[in-house]
Amino acid sequence: MKSITRQKPFNEIEQQLEDLDRIFIVGCGTCATMTRTGGREEVLEMKNRLQGLGKMVTGWIVIPTACDEMTEVAFRENNGAIQDANSILVMACALGVHRVSLYIGKPVIPALDTLFIGIEDSPGDFHEVCAQCGQCVLGETAGICPITACHKGLLNGPCGGTNNGKCEVDKEKDCAWTLIYQRLKEQGRLDLMRKYRPPKNFQVVPRPKVARIV
Numbered sequence: 233m234k235s236i237t238r239q240k241p242f243n244e245i246e247q248q249l250e251d252l253d254r255i256f257i258v259g260c261g262t263c264a265t266m267t268r269t270g271g272r273e274e275v276l277e278m279k280n281r282l283q284g285l286g287k288m289v290t291g292w293i294v295i296p297t298a299c300d301e302m303t304e305v306a307f308r309e310n311n312g313a314i315q316d317a318n319s320i321l322v323m324a325c326a327l328g329v330h331r332v333s334l335y336i337g338k339p340v341i342p343a344l345d346t347l348f349i350g351i352e353d354s355p356g357d358f359h360e361v362c363a364q365c366g367q368c369v370l371g372e373t374a375g376i377c378p379i380t381a382c383h384k385g386l387l388n389g390p391c392g393g394t395n396n397g398k399c400e401v402d403k404e405k406d407c408a409w410t411l412i413y414q415r416l417k418e419q420g421r422l423d424l425m426r427k428y429r430p431p432k433n434f435q436v437v438p439r440p441k442v443a444r445i446v
């Protein structure tokens with residue numbers, strides 16, 4: 233399970249750093265390295281781009297896992313370069329940004345947008361498996377999450393647009409509720425298809441979110 237991130241447009245990063253000219257860059261050796269958004273290569277590229285803008289990069293580091301407590305240790309080891317900076321640019325997911333903010337009193341700027349928590353299907357292809365809704369129904373849906381696997385996030389069976397097992401929103405994709413039905417049938421638990429689940433409080437968004445890291 234990984235945090236899937238995408239680098240913000242450079243002009244947005246530039247705008248966030250408008251009044252900040254001495255920057256320490258933090259990358260992450262786990263998720264952001266895997267998604268090629270905040271590993272060593274991307275951090276060095278960012279360093280060059282910022283220097284091209286006339287900024288001073290006082291130092292950089294790729295922390296093994298930016299969201300855990302080792303970040304504090306890494307910061308102690310790089311204290312000189314961090315003290316020279318007037319801002320920290322974090323090339324990690326929002327959890328990493330949050331972690332860095334715990335230890336640094338200076339402005340902490342995210343260079344990435346955190347898209348979703350997902351798994352890798354094949355090299356470079358990720359899909360969302362859980363939206364962390366706080367009311368998990370996987371026990372009733374045969375382990376398939378209807379919030380992330382169904383484009384409409386339906387909790388009580390298919391929308392009616394399903395056709396030959398495919399989704400009406402994305403005809404390349406299997407209908408989540410058809411998959412749930414088939415698995416429940418195999419388990420002899422089709423009675424769960426009739427169980428009513430009250431609505432959750434969330435906005436309907438196209439799901440599952442996907443990302444391809446080129």
Ligand code: SF4
Nearest residue numbers: 362363365368369377
């Ligand atoms: S129902 Fe889906 S979104 Fe909610 S916790 Fe379970 S897997 Fe995650």
Ligand code: SF4
Nearest residue numbers: 382390391399407408
């Ligand atoms: S057809 Fe698509 S939107 Fe409708 S229930 Fe199936 S997965 Fe959900």
